[in-house]
Amino acid sequence: MRANIRKVARFFVAGFVVIILILTNLTVIKRERLMASPYNKHRLSGWDTQSHRGGIYDYRGEVLAVTDNKSRRRHYPRGKTMAPVLGYLDPNIGAAGLEARYSAELGGWPSFWAALGFGLPLTPVGEDLILTVNANLQQLAMDCLAGYHGAAVVLDPRTGAVLALASQPSFDPEHIAQEWGNVYQDAASPLLNRAVQGLYPPGSILKLLTMASALSQKPDLATRLYNCSGTAYGIRCSEPHGELDLVTALAVSCNTVFAELGVELGNGILAQQAKRIWFNRSIPFELPLAVSLFSSGQADDNETAQRAIGQGQIVVTPMQMALLTAAIAGEGVIWQPYLVQERHLAGRVFVQTKPRKLASFISPAVATALTEAMIEVSERGTGTGMFLPGVKVAGKTGTAENPHGAPHAWYVGFAPADNPRVVVTVLVENAGSGAAAALPLARQLLGLALEEVS
Amino acid sequence: MTQSRRLEGSLLFKAFILGWLSFFLSWVAAPVWEPQALAYPVVVSAALLAVHLCLKKVGSVADQLLLPLTAVPLFLSVAILYRLERSKAFWQVIWILLGLAVLLVFQFIPNIRKWRSYWALLLLLGLVWLASTLIWGVEVHGSKVWLELGPVRLQPSEPAKILFALALAGYLSNRKELLYVRYWRLGRLKLPHLVYIGPLVVVLILTLLLTVIQRDLGTGLLLFGVFICELYVAAPRWDYLALGLGFLGASSIIGYRLFHHVRVRFDIWLSPWEYAHGQGYQLVQSLLATSAGGLFGAGLGRGWPQLIPAVATDLTFVAWSEETGLAGAIALILVYMLLIERGLKAAASSDDDFLCLAGVGISSLFALQSIVIIGGALRLLPLTGVTLPLFNYGGSSLVSSLAAIGFLLRLSDEGRPDAG
Numbered sequence: 001m002r003a004n005i006r007k008v009a010r011f012f013v014a015g016f017v018v019i020i021l022i023l024t025n026l027t028v029i030k031r032e033r034l035m036a037s038p039y040n041k042h043r044l045s046g047w048d049t050q051s052h053r054g055g056i057y058d059y060r061g062e063v064l065a066v067t068d069n070k071s072r073r074r075h076y077p078r079g080k081t082m083a084p085v086l087g088y089l090d091p092n093i094g095a096a097g098l099e100a101r102y103s104a105e106l107g108g109w110p111s112f113w114a115a116l117g118f119g120l121p122l123t124p125v126g127e128d129l130i131l132t133v134n135a136n137l138q139q140l141a142m143d144c145l146a147g148y149h150g151a152a153v154v155l156d157p158r159t160g161a162v163l164a165l166a167s168q169p170s171f172d173p174e175h176i177a178q179e180w181g182n183v184y185q186d187a188a189s190p191l192l193n194r195a196v197q198g199l200y201p202p203g204s205i206l207k208l209l210t211m212a213s214a215l216s217q218k219p220d221l222a223t224r225l226y227n228c229s230g231t232a233y234g235i236r237c238s239e240p241h242g243e244l245d246l247v248t249a250l251a252v253s254c255n256t257v258f259a260e261l262g263v264e265l266g267n268g269i270l271a272q273q274a275k276r277i278w279f280n281r282s283i284p285f286e287l288p289l290a291v292s293l294f295s296s297g298q299a300d301d302n303e304t305a306q307r308a309i310g311q312g313q314i315v316v317t318p319m320q321m322a323l324l325t326a327a328i329a330g331e332g333v334i335w336q337p338y339l340v341q342e343r344h345l346a347g348r349v350f351v352q353t354k355p356r357k358l359a360s361f362i363s364p365a366v367a368t369a370l371t372e373a374m375i376e377v378s379e380r381g382t383g384t385g386m387f388l389p390g391v392k393v394a395g396k397t398g399t400a401e402n403p404h405g406a407p408h409a410w411y412v413g414f415a416p417a418d419n420p421r422v423v424v425t426v427l428v429e430n431a432g433s434g435a436a437a438a439l440p441l442a443r444q445l446l447g448l449a450l451e452e453v454s
Numbered sequence: 455m456t457q458s459r460r461l462e463g464s465l466l467f468k469a470f471i472l473g474w475l476s477f478f479l480s481w482v483a484a485p486v487w488e489p490q491a492l493a494y495p496v497v498v499s500a501a502l503l504a505v506h507l508c509l510k511k512v513g514s515v516a517d518q519l520l521l522p523l524t525a526v527p528l529f530l531s532v533a534i535l536y537r538l539e540r541s542k543a544f545w546q547v548i549w550i551l552l553g554l555a556v557l558l559v560f561q562f563i564p565n566i567r568k569w570r571s572y573w574a575l576l577l578l579l580g581l582v583w584l585a586s587t588l589i590w591g592v593e594v595h596g597s598k599v600w601l602e603l604g605p606v607r608l609q610p611s612e613p614a615k616i617l618f619a620l621a622l623a624g625y626l627s628n629r630k631e632l633l634y635v636r637y638w639r640l641g642r643l644k645l646p647h648l649v650y651i652g653p654l655v656v657v658l659i660l661t662l663l664l665t666v667i668q669r670d671l672g673t674g675l676l677l678f679g680v681f682i683c684e685l686y687v688a689a690p691r692w693d694y695l696a697l698g699l700g701f702l703g704a705s706s707i708i709g710y711r712l713f714h715h716v717r718v719r720f721d722i723w724l725s726p727w728e729y730a731h732g733q734g735y736q737l738v739q740s741l742l743a744t745s746a747g748g749l750f751g752a753g754l755g756r757g758w759p760q761l762i763p764a765v766a767t768d769l770t771f772v773a774w775s776e777e778t779g780l781a782g783a784i785a786l787i788l789v790y791m792l793l794i795e796r797g798l799k800a801a802a803s804s805d806d807d808f809l810c811l812a813g814v815g816i817s818s819l820f821a822l823q824s825i826v827i828i829g830g831a832l833r834l835l836p837l838t839g840v841t842l843p844l845f846n847y848g849g850s851s852l853v854s855s856l857a858a859i860g861f862l863l864r865l866s867d868e869g870r871p872d873a874g
Contacts, residue, residue, distance in 0.1 A: 012821040027780040034745040
């Protein structure tokens with residue numbers, strides 16, 4: 001019987017070894033990710049009481065969040081404006097936004113220190129965060145959207161740096177505790193960060209993806225002529241456009257041509273191209289970014305046609321559309337978006353973020369062709385309202401039908417078209433046409449962004 | 455004929471230092487000034503010392519590592535409970551005293567080999583204990599597994615598990631040759647002869663049914679595990695093992711189909727984050743707390759384990775893990791592994807089949823219980839309300855576990871007359 005006992009003992013040892021491996025995985029490998037979980041917010045704010053929390057600054061050093069020396073209260077000088085980026089922090093409610101994501105670092109627990117599991121902060125004063133965000137641009141974005149439900153994202157297509165990330169309605173992080181009851185129950189969901197968590201039908205701005213698929217995979221489809229009779233696959237145009245090429249079709253946002261193009265490409269090619277811009281995948285970002293979905297289900301011709309014009313089973317976040325546009329502006333390269341430029345410890349640069357290539361979306365040649373078509377949108381198409389003195393803008397409007405009322409207005413674009421420095425994405429919920437409701441806001445944003453960003 | 459037992463004494467002394475230090479840390483971190491609480495570890499030490507001296511006095515040659523290895527989780531549980539819920543630490547000390555008294559009683563029982571003949575009585579006792587809650591039980595958290603005796607609440611499944619392990623050892627030691635030699639052939643599979651295994655299976659099914667009715671799945675799982683372990687040691691046949699595992703699989707599927715609460719447990723286990731706001735809250739918070747510990751933990755009294763529901767009664771290990779980190783958690787697991795190893799060793803070196811199987815049963819119970827609850831807290835297994843022996847808060851569990859340790863001590867004493 002002794003040999004049997006030994007076997008039983010081995011089985012138990014195996015069980016304990018598995019437990020130790022799981023423990024190691026949780027405490028070392030997965031720790032950083034788990035600690036950022038929204039379900040960990042009470043622990044995070046608890047940790048916060050043990051040191052003097054670091055401040056958060058915009059790219060040129062303007063104070064966005066700072067903890068008072070005496071009262072230990074957190075101040076947010078820009079109030080509601082920065083809420084979509086910073087989130088909030090309260091010992092009873094918890095934390096969200098960058099306050100949650102960088103809670104350990106702000107509290108003086110840099111990740112290597114935290115990974116060692118020390119119960120006390122490394123430094124009595126936490127790290128300071130220097131963001132990529134431009135506070136003036138953010139202010140303008142929030143002001144433009146005030147009164148609407150919507151979102152705006154401004155990116156630098158050369159790096160992925162986020163210059164502004166706006167979502168309205170918003171909340172005041174400084175008084176979140178007093179207003180929590182209202183904010184939490186408000187039907188307008190001010191706590192929802194629409195730029196990264198809102199999922200919307202993309203409407204016509206998705207034609208950029210359809211066109212990118214054609215240019216990359218079936219170039220002959222992209223160069224031939226089409227004939228718009230006003231209706232195809234149950235999809236209508238406001239008027240029959242007659243004979244036209246794809247560039248003009250994008251400029252006037254012709255639905256039937258893109259429906260036909262989509263069907264000729266087939267759902268498979270569209271889905272494949274969507275995958276290349278990271279649809280159905282979680283894109284690494286410092287704020288919780290919802291996954292944009294291009295339905296994996298089979299599609300008949302009608303559904304494929306709907307998808308090709310952005311009305312089928314597709315939902316996107318404004319950030320996702322910003323990345324798509326940035327990839328076109330940036331010669332086909334997708335840069336990982338980021339908000340924190342530098343982390344300072346005791347006044348010195350401690351960590352500096354290097355731009356990271358996520359993947360390649362399209363070839364530089366295809367990107368150039370798409371840019372030309374998007375310039376055409378601004379010069380002769382639906383986006384003629386986008387006029388900036390002395391600067392060529394490449395853009396695309398979108399008007400997304402949805403079951404909740406008036407269409408969502410979209411605009412995506414970048415400037416200068418020949419050497420892009422800024423990418424703008426604007427979404428206004430239920431505001432009507434993209435050209436009328438989203439484009440004017442985008443124009444203001446682009447105007448200021450070009451002045452501010454060199 | 456006194457024995458020196460110097461190893462036990464010196465190891466116990468080291469456990470005392472560990473216990474006092476950890477309690478002191480917990481005490482310092484407490485928000486209130488309660489100097490009388492400093493007596494807790496002293497009282498526990500005194501009781502352990504008394505047990506040690508008694509063992510010396512009666513000339514026991516029992517394993518000298520068992521008592522110190524038992525002392526470590528006892529001390530640490532008082533320390534962590536003091537930090538979680540101070541009143542529970544007080545009661546835990548009371549239960550420890552009671553449990554150590556029971557442990558000591560076992561050392562004066564003259565001939566425990568004879569218990570082999572009383573297996574039916576032990577089994578009956580266990581079943582009566584289990585069934586008693588059906589009639590007099592009170593419901594807590596959806597499980598009807600408690601008996602109320604005046605101010606004290608008992609969980610009869612705790613002693614029942616140990617009685618069951620002993621009864622099984624008695625039964626199997628009387629029939630192990632028969633189980634091994636006589637069988638039915640069913641194709642390539644060799645099935646045990648119904649005459650020999652029949653009563654056992656009936657009793658097992660009866661017991662499992664009881665735990666299902668009482669919604670105490672953890673206990674059911676443990677009893678089944680102990681059954682498999684003892685059967686394997688007595689009659690090491692892969693056929694039986696396969697049969698047992700098949701039975702386990704089938705009953706899990708049936709349980710999943712039939713019972714809503716089983717389904718809920720499984721669903722939470724498979725995707726806890728989907729239920730993180732509701733029924734998966736405890737598991738998610740347990741994972742987060744474990745993870746928060748990092749390598750060396752937040753320090754006793756400096757973590758936030760109180761965010762986990764029922765942390766003191768179910769997930770004390772997770773609190774320990776958050777506050778002492780991976781290092782502390784592994785250290786505690788090693789203590790349990792050593793304790794189980796000593797139990798199995800005592801079983802293996804015993805010259806009596808019954809004692810050997812009883813040792814295996816009790817050690818397996820400890821091992822399975824530890825794996826099931828720690829594994830449950832870490833999502834290796836579905837989370838059940840099983841206690842971590844000697845560490846969780848709870849009188850029934852603690853007294854029963856200490857009684858089981860008492861039996862192991864006595865077993866290693868009686869089974870090893872040559873040692874000294």
